[in-house]
Amino acid sequence: MRHFDAAVDNLDERHARALGELHPQLSPFVFELLDRLGGRFKLWDGWRGEAEQNAAAASGNSNASWGESPHNNLDAEDQPAALAADLVLDPRRVQVREAETARRRGKPGWPNLWDDVAPDSLRAWADLEEQALAIGLERVWVYRRGVWQRDRPHVQHPKWLQLRTR
Numbered sequence: 001m002r003h004f005d006a007a008v009d010n011l012d013e014r015h016a017r018a019l020g021e022l023h024p025q026l027s028p029f030v031f032e033l034l035d036r037l038g039g040r041f042k043l044w045d046g047w048r049g050e051a052e053q054n055a056a057a058a059s060g061n062s063n064a065s066w067g068e069s070p071h072n073n074l075d076a077e078d079q080p081a082a083l084a085a086d087l088v089l090d091p092r093r094v095q096v097r098e099a100e101t102a103r104r105r106g107k108p109g110w111p112n113l114w115d116d117v118a119p120d121s122l123r124a125w126a127d128l129e130e131q132a133l134a135i136g137l138e139r140v141w142v143y144r145r146g147v148w149q150r151d152r153p154h155v156q157h158p159k160w161l162q163l164r165t166r
């Protein structure tokens with residue numbers, strides 16, 4: 001994959017930024033989950049601002065408009081305090097396929113961090129499902145391309161509606 005190094009640099013940057021934008025009550029869950037998954041996942045989104053949320057909704061990656069998602073929460077000082085996180089595969093640890101087109105999340109030559117075809121990727125997503133539920137994180141369903149399906153990358157705090165400050 002021609003752009004492998006650029007992809008993992010970008011991934012590490014997004015991961016570090018997202019970690020810093022989690023609600024203090026979500027962070028311990030996320031660290032536990034990442035640990036149980038043995039480094040096969042990184043964070044892609046923690047907090048999403050208005051433009052990012054609307055872009056996610058427009059592209060079908062989110063069902064929620066700005067202000068409705070646990071990704072949009074702000075604390076009392078108006079600082080990001082996400083009550084949800086989206087995880088993606090770390091291609092250094094999981095044998096993902098290469099992205100095929102922009103619609104398939106990335107460009108040719110880039111690893112597909114959302115790959116759901118390669119056996120190693122499918123094993124990793126199944127482990128994410130199992131471990132997230134085991135530690136009490138909440139998982140959701142989304143309506144996408146005519147079918148209800150797991151929002152695979154997404155985990156949220158089970159009490160996000162009570163914890164959210166806006």
Ligand SMILES: [Zn+2]
Pocket residue numbers: 071084085086153154155
């Ligand atoms: Zn999400």
